[in-house]
Amino acid sequence: MFPKKCPSCGNNLKVEKLICNNCNTEIRGEYSLPLLMKLSESEQKFIIQFLLYSGSLKKMAKKLKVSYPTVRNRLDDLQNTINQFIREEEGDNE
Amino acid sequence: MNEEFNFKHFLMNPFKYLAGYKALIVGLIFTLITAFINYSEKIHFDGIIDIHYNNYGTFILFIGENLINWIVFSILLLIGSRIITKIDYRVLDLFSTQIFARIPLIMASVLYMIVPFNKFTKYILWRYLDKGSEIALTTLDYILLITGMLITFVVIIYVIYLMYKSYSFITNIGKKKAVISFIVIFIITEFLLKIFYLIVLPVNNLLIE
Numbered sequence: 490m491f492p493k494k495c496p497s498c499g500n501n502l503k504v505e506k507l508i509c510n511n512c513n514t515e516i517r518g519e520y521s522l523p524l525l526m527k528l529s530e531s532e533q534k535f536i537i538q539f540l541l542y543s544g545s546l547k548k549m550a551k552k553l554k555v556s557y558p559t560v561r562n563r564l565d566d567l568q569n570t571i572n573q574f575i576r577e578e579e580g581d582n583e
Numbered sequence: 584m585n586e587e588f589n590f591k592h593f594l595m596n597p598f599k600y601l602a603g604y605k606a607l608i609v610g611l612i613f614t615l616i617t618a619f620i621n622y623s624e625k626i627h628f629d630g631i632i633d634i635h636y637n638n639y640g641t642f643i644l645f646i647g648e649n650l651i652n653w654i655v656f657s658i659l660l661l662i663g664s665r666i667i668t669k670i671d672y673r674v675l676d677l678f679s680t681q682i683f684a685r686i687p688l689i690m691a692s693v694l695y696m697i698v699p700f701n702k703f704t705k706y707i708l709w710r711y712l713d714k715g716s717e718i719a720l721t722t723l724d725y726i727l728l729i730t731g732m733l734i735t736f737v738v739i740i741y742v743i744y745l746m747y748k749s750y751s752f753i754t755n756i757g758k759k760k761a762v763i764s765f766i767v768i769f770i771i772t773e774f775l776l777k778i779f780y781l782i783v784l785p786v787n788n789l790l791i792e
Contacts, residue, residue, distance in 0.1 A: 554588065556602035558676050562755045565670060 490530055493522060501527070521581070527574050532567055539564070597683065597745070598752050602676045610682030613689055614653070618646040620692040629780040631656055631773045632739050634691050636701055649685070651779070656746070656772045657681045663768045664754040676753045684745035690738045698731030699724050743769075 495502055504520040525533065542548040550560045593600055601609075621628065622645040627635045631652055657678045664670075664677075695701075702724060708714040720728075746769075751761035 554600070556598055556600055556606075556676075558602050558672065558680075558753050558755075559599045561672065562752070565755050 491526065493527055521578065524571065524574055524578070528567075528570065532570065535563055535567060596748050596752060598676075598680045598749055601683065602680050602753070603673070604675070604679065606683040607675070607679035610653075610679060610686060613686045614649045614682060615646070617685075617689045617692050618642070618649050620689070620696065621645045621648075624692065624695045626692055626695050628652055628688065630776050631769065632688075632742060634688075634695075634735065634739075636695070636704060648780075652776060653682050653685060654678075655776060655779075656768070659768045659772050659775075660750050660754075660765075663764050664750070664756060667760055667764055668754060668756050670755050672753055672755065677749070680749035680753055681746060684749045685742060687738050687742050687745070691735050694731045694735055698727045700728070700731065703728055 493502055494500065502522070504522065505517060507516045507520075508514070525536070528536070538549060538553075542552065546557060546560045546564065550557045553560070588600065598606070617628075619642075620626070622640070622642045625636060625638050625640070627633075627637050627640065627645070628648045629635055629637075660681070661674060661677055664672075699720075702718065703720065705715055706718045706720055709716065709718050747761070747765050750756075750765050751758070754761070756764070
């Protein structure tokens, strides 16, 4: 699992170095993780399933053998988490 | 998300697995059976979670009591949730899970068939109010009464818990807001239903004879 939080202090991690596998070129800097990568593994799985079921919560609920509100609540929680990340990013940029 | 069905989880929150038309149909079937038992035993659900014995009423009244309690409470929960949150949810889910939450009340009705609550009422009337003829309670009557009352109490607590769970889960309101609004709506509903059952219904002689 890709680490997102510092194991020492729990703060958000940033990308400092990227390497080209072909020519070993290194790019250094301070890059924030893309928004989707900041999500937990289960949240990322949810998004993938959501796309695979063409965005149909009904179909998703049926396949996952849970009720429609369960999937709906998960989507609401995910929206809140994403909004929180967006607000944090906007705060960092200011 | 893709978790296996777990009966313990189902008891704690059945609405994680069941909502919509399925919950509505199951709830309506149980409501009908409960109304039939209530009719045969003359048990009235004359309030949101009230259970009383009273020897009157047509079958329609017993069905009506169950449906009115469910619909009035659901409508008030709907209004309440719309006031305190903008979260969008399916109205069908709120109504269907609310009727599903009332299913355990059938146990209270079944208990009335086994436990001599009626005999106990007559005993109280004779012993303390000098009404009716002399009546004696046996040891078995006492055991059945205490067990019956305890089970009924647990059933009522569980029904209230399920009603709350339905409301908080379907509307996805934060816990604090959900608890406070649920209690307020519960009290308002009980007040309105009591007015209906004690004043409006008898005055208009609706469904009583």
